Amino acid sequence: MKIEVPLDKANRLINSGQVILVTSAYEKKANIITLAWNMPISHKPPLMAISLAKKRFSYDLIKKSGEFAVNIPTAELFDEMYYCGRNSGRDVDKFKETDLTAQKANKLKYTPLIKECAGHLECRLYFEKEAGDHVLILGEIIHASAEKDLFDVKWKVEKARLIYHLGDNVFTTSDKEIIA
Numbered sequence: 632m633k634i635e636v637p638l639d640k641a642n643r644l645i646n647s648g649q650v651i652l653v654t655s656a657y658e659k660k661a662n663i664i665t666l667a668w669n670m671p672i673s674h675k676p677p678l679m680a681i682s683l684a685k686k687r688f689s690y691d692l693i694k695k696s697g698e699f700a701v702n703i704p705t706a707e708l709f710d711e712m713y714y715c716g717r718n719s720g721r722d723v724d725k726f727k728e729t730d731l732t733a734q735k736a737n738k739l740k741y742t743p744l745i746k747e748c749a750g751h752l753e754c755r756l757y758f759e760k761e762a763g764d765h766v767l768i769l770g771e772i773i774h775a776s777a778e779k780d781l782f783d784v785k786w787k788v789e790k791a792r793l794i795y796h797l798g799d800n801v802f803t804t805s806d807k808e809i810i811a
């Protein structure tokens with residue numbers, strides 16, 4: 632038996648989205664936003680997508696700087712991740728409030744990485760298109776790095792407990808590998 636899923640919850644069938652922390656910055660302002668809506672898009676060039684509501688402060692900063700960074704939190708950073716998804720950089724300095732450490736990126740001009748995160752994609756703004764109440768933003772990945780103990784060509788999921796958002800206030804984490 633199948634139940635009908637209301638359309639405003641339909642995205643949850645495909646999005647048990649891996650939670651990322653996107654950093655953005657321009658001049659003296661640096662910010663962190665929690666995002667569950669993200670995906671890879673292209674190998675050549677390497678592109679990834681995020682879906683950002685236009686009213687987010689992060690959107691203003693990305694538009695001004697033309698760049699952003701994706702930082703991958705593990706379950707140890709759950710509280711910091713949650714804070715960054717519930718407060719706007721318009722009102723608070725999220726680096727200061729969470730004690731997360733801003734670390735200079737390899738290729739980006741303005742945007743710092745989050746030192747405590749397990750992996751990073753440095754992205755140049757490649758394309759944007761308004762889509763409903765969000766903006767689809769593609770980033771060209773110009774540098775990528777990951778913690779050696781947690782990533783070896785792919786995530787070692789049992790060690791790097793990545794965070795996934797199921798909807799509302801419910802999350803899960805990666806557990807055992809399934810090897811086909």
Ligand SMILES: Cc1cc2nc3c(=O)[nH]c(=O)nc-3n(C[C@H](O)[C@H](O)[C@H](O)COP(=O)(O)O)c2cc1C
Pocket residue numbers: 650662663664665666667668669682683684686687688689690713715716717718719720721796
């Ligand atoms: C688990 C989680 C996932 C989220 N995913 C998204 C997302 O994919 N896109 C989006 O625009 N906002 C998303 N948000 C909401 C933003 O993180 C939130 O509005 C944040 O306070 C905006 O920060 P800013 O104004 O400093 O940019 C998410 C929040 C949480 C807690």
